[in-house]
Amino acid sequence: MTEATPHSRLRSWTYALRTTNPPPGAVEAGRVDAGTRWIVVSRAAVLPMTVVSGLVAALLAVHVPGFDLLLLVLAVAGITLAHVANNLMNDLYDTTSGSDTATYPRALYAPHPVLSGLVTKRTLLVAIVVVNAADLAILVVLAIARGWPVVAFAVAGFVLSVAYTAPPLRLKKRGLGEPDVLVVWGPLMVGGTYFSATGTIGWAVLLASLPYGLLCTTVLMGKHIDKIPFDEPLGIRTLPVLLGERRARATTLGLMVAFYVLVGVAVLLGAMPWAALVVVLAIPRLLKVWPRFRRPPPDEPPPGFPVWPLWYAALAWVHVRQAGALLVLGLAVGAIIPLL
Incomplete structure (x- = not known):
């Protein structure tokens, strides 16, 4: 070799x-x-979604009295580790419960950690303990610095992450996994990071957290649309399963449009700087994604397509990547202008 x-x-x-x-x-x-x-x-390829939530919070917080850069960095590290832990825990639980099999999409679009032999269940469990322990250490530091609200944000995020697949709630199987993602990647991650950095929070921050939370939700909607043929026979009633494929595709496009509307509302109400309107430059990307979302998926993957059978999830990710980057750019410009 x-x-x-x-x-x-x-x-x-x-x-x-x-x-x-x-x-x-x-x-x-x-x-x-x-x-x-x-x-x-660890599915590190999707961790930028969480980092962007942290950047949104950072750019909203940077001029607020009491802003602390070290606590901000710790908070962003904390939510990123929480995302890693969530990915690992979902894979361990779904493997143990029998949900993940060699013919289920989780093992088709990428090597399954356990089923492919990349790691053993024991190694996965050890990794979960180590990552959660590191996250707990960060939480202790932030809680000492900022008080009990940090713990409330963290516990709420942890509970929703575990409840996504694990009993007794199993939100994913009850059509509640998608709202779960909106709350976690929006108000909890952005709000929790903002509070950790500043020690304060208000309605404007929670409003400003919603547009990016919606973007993240479109990726999960796309993924669950792709998995309808696999989930429905297993009784996994995700929101796309409940809606049906055609309505789920239309709903996902509606969420993408709602992102731009919410950014506009946040700017009008002063929750975001006017420069955030630069997100409109992602509309051409949305227009490219739109007709493909309106049609059934192709029978075969395009040449070199790496994550088949995921199709709509990949399309949503293409839009999220550009729209999220432009949102960060707009907020960064808004943060720099007062310095000039």
């Missing part, structure tokens, strides 16, 4: 971060290095 070089490892990590997959053939050939392995197992 050819020894991996730093350059080949970097290429492998970059590919995994772009696609949630190791390079083609790497698993079968036993050529997955440790870095690539944990990028795939």
Whole structure:
């Protein structure tokens, strides 16, 4: 076996971060290095969604009296670790309960951590304990600095993350997983990070958290639309299963439009700076995604498409990536202008 070089490892990590997959053939050939392995197992490719929530909070908070950069950095690290822990816990629970199988999408669009042999259940459990312990240490520091509201934000996020798949609530199976994501990636992550950085919070911050929370929800909606043929026979009643594919696709497009509307409302009410309106530059991307969302998925994946059978999730992610980046840009401009 050819020894991996730093350059080949970097290429492998970059590919995994772009696609949630190791390079083609790497698993079968036993050529997955440790870095690539944990990028795939932790689903690090989707962690930018959480980092953007943290950046939204940071840019809203930066000029607020009492702003503390160190506490902000700790809070962003905390929500990112919480996302990693959630990914790991979902995979462990779904494997243990039998929901994840070799023919279920989780094992088709990317190697399943356990089923593919990337890690054992024991290793996954140890990783969960380590990540949650690190997150708890951050929470203790933030709670000492800012008080009990930080604990309330963290506990609410943890409960909703666990309840997403685990009993007794199993929100995903009851059509409540999608609202769960809106609340977690919106008010809880943005609001909790903002409070950690400033020690205060108000209605304007919660309003400003909703547009990006909606964007994140569109990705989950797309993913659950892709999984309707697999979830419905198993009695997993996600919101797209309850709505049906056509209405779920229309609802997802409605959420994408609502993102722009909410940004406009937040600007009009003073919850966001006027520069946030730069998000309109993502509308051409939405217009490219729109007709594909209106049609059934193709029978076969396009050449080189890395996450099949996910189709609508990938389309939503293409829009979220640009719209979210423009939102951060607009908020950054809004934060810089007062300094000039």
